[in-house]
Amino acid sequence: MQLSVEISKYPLADDYIGPITGFIEQLNTYADVTVLTNTMSTQLFGEYEAVMQALQECIKWSFERYGKVVFVCKFIQGDLRP
Template structure:
């Protein structure tokens, strides 16, 4: 089963860009995922179990490294990546 997720991260500190960039960089390090980032959110596409395992790990690590943050996520089954829709 494929999964598409849209994530927005809101660190609760003045220096918020390093925490967001670190989270995005760590998502991009997982070769099994397709990760697209724009000015509003990051979209993640891949196998359901892989995506959920990665998000569980990386969200926890963000809390441990940078403290409090709000993660707003939208989940939909299927692969809605632009490459898939254009094909």
């Protein structure tokens, strides 16, 4: 099953750009997941298992590396990439 996810990250720190770009760089290491970014959010596309594994590992990595951050996600079945 294909999955599309839109995710926004809000670091609870004055230096917020580093944690955001670090998270996106981590997501881009997953060859089975397509990552598209814009100024408002990051979008992920791929097989359900691959996308969810990438999210799980990258969110955990982000918490361990940067501390408190807020993630806002939207999930929809299917490949909705533009």
